[in-house]
């Protein structure tokens with residue numbers, strides 16, 4: 001079977017120029033999340049991201065949820081400005097960047113909140129045998145109908161409005177982890193840290209792949225704003241997907257850095 | 267052509283080779299700088315640190331161009347909190363890059379790091395930060411005053427110059443008068459790209475600085491001119507990506523070099539350049555520094 005290896009330093013391609021795309025449709029996915037479809041799309045690997053420019057506002061990293069969509073939670077200025085756009089408006093795109101998830105069948109996927117966006121292509125390509133998905137409430141569960149058609153899905157919500165009451169880690173107890181070839185994870189930092197601890201206790205850290213988020217300014221591995229401790233790997237270029245065992249003694253779950261480079265606790 | 271390896275004495279520092287990391291490239295965290303040292307760099311220059319924390323310009327901050335990279339980061343930095351990043355680098359050849367809006371600010375920042383940095387590099391050359399960098403670095407009197415304010419602390423003080431002036435030697439000589447231990451040339455070349463589809467400049471800050479291969483000839487010319495007019499050592503920077511580039515820079519007058527943009531695609535470029543550059547039957551480096559001036 002031979003597991004796909006993620007290179008420790010450096011990811012492949014370099015699509016550094018800024019390309020304009022036109023928004024073709026905007027879909028309300030949940031009360032806080034919208035999918036923006038655009039033309040033209042890009043060839044990409046599941047888990048890769050693009051740098052999205054909202055003209056005159058800012059540029060922010062977004063996972064590709066399809067070759068021609070990003071799925072965005074509104075959290076602040078740039079995402080707020082994105083929510084003001086209409087079909088027909090132009091965005092700037094650089095990318096796709098980063099390594100992406102290893103593409104293997106027999107994957108267990110674990111998604112928290114908008115972390116379902118980069119995992120969606122893995123599921124739709126038929127590589128995911130089982131998906132654990134968590135959200136704050138039932139109506140924040142992302143892509144649920146289409147994901148359920150492609151794989152078996154277990155749900156957890158913080159308020160118990162759907163599935164198991166509590167964090168998505170609660171679902172892990174019921175899963176025969178060693179039966180999966182790999183485990184792909186994306187979600188809030190605290191959730192990913194809790195998942196990694198559980199996987200490590202089960203001896204599965206080396207078969208898990210976590211997609212990290214850090215403050216990104218360049219997206220191409222030159223500015224240093226997304227580097228993680230203790231080994232200085234760049235989330236934008238050496239990641240955003242890292243194997244769980246390489247993160248066990250890292251800053252994950254402890255602290256991150258803001259736009260100025262100051263540390264703040266997670 | 268190859269040169270012999272050995273300790274490189276330049277601008278008050280003793281380095282294990284001629285190849286340093288340039289300021290602002292992968293220099294925001296201690297662990298990133300440690301990674302670059304582990305990748306074979308003879309020394310590392312940090313991100314430019316200023317008197318106050320700064321978030322930098324809105325994006326896009328960087329865009330690739332043919333043969334180069336255009337950036338307007340806007341000097342994001344954690345200011346004094348950068349002390350925490352330097353802890354993992356104790357005893358290592360770390361040059362702290364500083365920016366400020368006047369001589370006092372330069373001195374204040376330098377004094378915070380006087381116990382931890384091995385040397386200072388003054389960013390009098392960033393082309394896209396209003397009131398900082400090249401805003402001061404194009405005025406020889408201010409270059410001299412800022413240099414004097416830091417060099418008087420007693421640590422090696424390098425001054426990084428901007429190519430965006432009519433005569434770079436005026437600023438080089440001003441730094442020399444201010445007590446600089448070395449000159450670093452060059453910072454980025456002021457530049458712009460426009461998205462024809464969006465009908466606006468690509469960078470969030472509109473104007474930025476060009477780096478990478480496309481500015482190498484500009485950098486060689488600047489180093490050549492400085493070597494003719496200044497006596498302190500020159501550290502060549504701008505578009506270097508191969509051992510051949512290093513040799514050419516040395517022939518123009520550089521005693522060592524810094525590498526920035528080329529690190530992006532291959533952080534261990536220091537080791538691979540060193541492999542091509544050094545040989546036990548090479549010529550002594552001193553014999554080629556400035557040899558193109560004969």
Ligand SMILES: Cc1cc2nc3c(=O)[nH]c(=O)nc-3n(C[C@H](O)[C@H](O)[C@H](O)COP(=O)(O)OP(=O)(O)OC[C@H]3O[C@@H](n4cnc5c(N)ncnc54)[C@H](O)[C@@H]3O)c2cc1C
Nearest residue numbers: 060061062063071072073076077078079117213214215216
């Ligand atoms: C590789 C990657 C993929 C991502 N994919 C998605 C996705 O598919 N869907 C989604 O909704 N969100 C995604 N994010 C997060 C998204 O980038 C942030 O929510 C967005 O940048 C917030 O911008 P803002 O101006 O609206 O918020 P702000 O008010 O500026 O900030 C809110 C928070 O967002 C984060 N943030 C802000 N700017 C950046 C930046 N330039 N880089 C990284 N984080 C930032 C910070 O943690 C900040 O505290 C991804 C992040 C990364 C790194």
Ligand SMILES: Cc1cc2nc3c(=O)[nH]c(=O)nc-3n(C[C@H](O)[C@H](O)[C@H](O)COP(=O)(O)O)c2cc1C
Nearest residue numbers: 288289290314389452453477478504505525526527
């Ligand atoms: C993303 C980026 C950030 C930079 N930040 C700084 C900085 O903070 N201070 C500084 O003096 N120079 C900065 N520079 C300029 C470089 O140190 C260097 O002078 C320039 O890029 C030319 O060298 P290169 O072609 O090898 O990159 C930066 C360059 C880039 C590309």
Ligand code: FES
Nearest residue numbers: 217218219224236
């Ligand atoms: S965002 Fe610049 S190095 Fe990763």
